[in-house]
Amino acid sequence: MNLEDTIYKRQSIRLYDDTPLDNQTLNEIRNFIENAKVLNPNIKWSYDILSTKNIRTIMRWKAPHYLVLFSEEKENYYQNIGFIFQQVDLFLQSKEIGTCWIGMASPKKYKNEDKNQKFIITIAFGKSPNNIKREINQFKRKDLDEISDKSDEKLVPAKLAPSASNSQPWYFTHNDDGSYDLYRVKLGIIRNKFVGKWNKIDTGIALAHLYVSNRDSFKFYKKDSPKELKGYYYDGSFII
Missing domain, CATH: 3.40.109.10 (NADH Oxidase)
Structure with a gap:
């Protein structure tokens, strides 16, 4: 595989x-x-x-x-x-x-x-004595329209990414030129203490899934003046 x-x-x-x-x-x-x-x-x-x-x-x-x-x-x-x-x-x-x-x-x-x-x-x-694979219907993940400003099948690999406590902290927005902006949810004081830094790793994990699915076109970059999104941190932009 x-x-x-x-x-x-x-x-x-x-x-x-x-x-x-x-x-x-x-x-x-x-x-x-x-x-x-x-x-x-x-x-x-x-x-x-x-x-x-x-x-x-x-x-x-x-x-x-x-x-x-x-x-x-x-x-x-x-x-x-x-x-x-x-x-x-x-x-x-x-x-x-x-x-x-x-x-x-x-x-x-x-x-x-x-x-x-x-x-x-x-x-x-x-190695595990158990089957390490699962079927797509066994994933417990948010719907695409919950993690993006529009339902976009290209983001399914990111949707399926693992995250700390299955928090799925990512949110994607679409730009007119076909690129995407990636945001990470802002957490409350208590929750941030437990999973805040792990959520930064999580967005990198989601990006890895997008790269693996789009090896020839994937490009990551940071904007100097990204659009602010209430309740989220800007983590970067990419093309797939």
Whole structure:
């Protein structure tokens, strides 16, 4: 199954076999990561693959492997991490390897060689005894007209993207030239404390789905003076 098809089948997995993946598979994953498309080439980022014993988490379930992700703090750095590693998520699931983004997990006693990069988030992955695919009618997502100023089938891949607590914080507007503006919902104080920074990653994840579905035409950019939308932050613009 290719990455675009996987968008319509993937789901977050929370049950894994204890058996680690073989070295050949892990090297294939590393190779894919090194060649993934980035949202902002001016941001330095890095990752590592750690085992369960090197992860601190409150989750009751465990996975044999964890991607720990790091980045410089620059404009759209959360979105950049979401964009890059959702491509990785799709790659893994296309290979029948389960994945789950985890906000409540971090590496134990880990020092990144680049002191300017901070830890961002973790992705659990590994083989699962369960079926890791689902049917399109099993997705619990907002309708297109709830996430956009008009119902647009081109936005279905973004609609199906995973998000923190399934919050689906994105909103899209259409421009006369055929481009789109992407906004992220503003949260209240309490909710922002729990999922605010993850929602920045979420919009990057949604953009990754749009890129995978429109590889030849996708282009992301930031406007100097974007239109303000009440109740939302501007996260960028794109062409598909």
